Amino acid sequence: MKNFAHYFYDYFLQLNFTESSAKYLNMLALLAILLVIIFISDFIARKILLQAFSTFAEKSKTKFDDLLVSHKVPRNVAHIVPLIITLKCLPIAFIDFPHFESAVELLLKLYCVILVLWIIRSVLNTLESFFKTLPRLKDKPIDSYIQVLMLFLWLMGIGLIFVMLTGINVKTFFTTLGAASAILLLIFKDTILGFVASIQVAINDTVRIGDWITMDKFGADGTVIEINLNTLQIQNFDMTITNIPTSSLISEPFKNWRGMSNSGGRRIKRAIIIKAKSIHYLTDDKVEELKKIQLLTDYLTQRQEDITSYNTNNNADKSVLINGRNLTNLGVFRKYIQSYIENHSAINKDMTIMTRQLAPTPQGLPLEIYAFSSDKRWQNYEYIMSDIFDHSIAAVPYFGLELYELSSYTGE
Known part of the structure; x- marks a missing residue:
């Protein structure tokens, strides 16, 4: 492997390049080959996974695998293959420049964190769409729960990236984060209130997606089309969209016409x-x-x-x-x-x-x-x-x- 790593180096020396120039040119040549390998491996991995998932989805009776494909889960998972290849090949490409290798390896690790979060996000979006196809869950605020979970994961991911960049101890970082919880509570006040409201709405069955509600304070009179972590979207009868804070469902009076809709008249x-x-x-x-x-x-x-x-x-x-x-x-x-x-x-x-x-x-x-x-x-x-x-x-x-x-x- 070492002979291959210096193959271009020896070639450039034979062309009367200086040792320093030959090392840099050798590194660039190896990086070019690595980029080609990355592109080809990513292409092949995507083709194989997409074909496998598509074939399985066609034979399967459930919609879950179809949703996995539509939300690009196989495509995102396929990116793991070139990432692993890159990490394995870095010592060869930067054999003469270990300091470059450390920097690029750090960037790849950061990319790995983001890629994992992106894959999880795709899976959660798939679950969200799948749950909405279930009759007993389609009118529940699934969006809010998914958003809360993703918010938590992004915070953990950002914390992990910060630890990687600064080199501080993980325990120290999260201890400091706990001390700053009051500030975080203030920053994410609306998010926390929205999450609490969405849980209360789900438990008490106060509002469902598809309900006709009236909130005079916000000029809203129409059908609930989405319940998110921070906002509730209502399509009014003039086809306009009103966005109101989700927390207002537990703090402001409103009229839900579901009882009338379910009654005989x-x-x-x-x-x-x-x-x-x-x-x-x-x-x-x-x-x-x-x-x-x-x-x-x-x-x-x-x-x-x-x-x-x-x-x-x-x-x-x-x-x-x-x-x-x-x-x-x-x-x-x-x-x-x-x-x-x-x-x-x-x-x-x-x-x-x-x-x-x-x-x-x-x-x-x-x-x-x-x-x-x-x-x-x-x-x-x-x-x-x-x-x-x-x-x-x-x-x-x-x-x-x-x-x-x-x-x-x-x-x-």
Whole structure:
């Protein structure tokens, strides 16, 4: 081996080069050959590993090996082969320059640390992608855990590189690092808070990827598309992306619509305001007229019989309409809306259906519709709710009622 190491040296001496020049030229020639060997070995190793992994991936039923290839794990592992060859050949290339050998060997060791970290990163990215394909894990913040682990590994790698460069004792370095932990905690405060938040979110199942959440403080209203160590990404319904600190999930209030999404319907809760002065008792003639409304025919017939029987038994003086029991236009309208909603094809009949009065306001008496649409999709939900209120508002005049309007109210 020594003869080969000095082969070019002897050749250059025969060409009448000085000994010093021959040594340098010999080193350069050996380095050129080493670079060719490195390139060829890297190429062959990559080809062999990629072919082996690709063949295995095609025959395997699991997606994990496919993900290993897509995340370049075989390609990164292949770099180990030329690295080993280089370390073995350094004594030959620098046989006459041991100080150069030490410096290059140190650089290669540093590269080795970085390469190992890069391989681990590729494997962790593969695990992350694989876990997201599992139904029970795809909505978990896997990204946060991977990022924390990589952060820890990079810190260890940087520490190891620092030890190699300075030559200090490893124990001394980490002792000093422990003493500086307060500074590190301050530097990585957001990272630590994000990690703690992501763990709490996962344990308590507060937020999942794919959940629709609303955070008014940050103007976020949309679907969670990613939970990272430091940020939570939300795609709003206008297709914009809002990034908020992950730690805000445990420090700020937000609304998660998952319960609605998993339920049988989406809630409709809206009121129309009736002018109080338009509310009155119904005369018999008006009741007969309202019986023409098919949803009210049976109800009004039965109610009218009950009321007449009650008034007769109690000798109510019906010359004054307020005496005894009476139907009101608002009460009949409320019953009509209740029947209309109960018969609406887009309303979930297994969930609460209610039409109720709210407390009177200076503008009038609110009549609230409370129900759940079977279709929870936003666009369809809005269409169903609009359809119900289109009909309800248009039906108001049939009962002798009036809606509150600011212009008409202020004008009186």
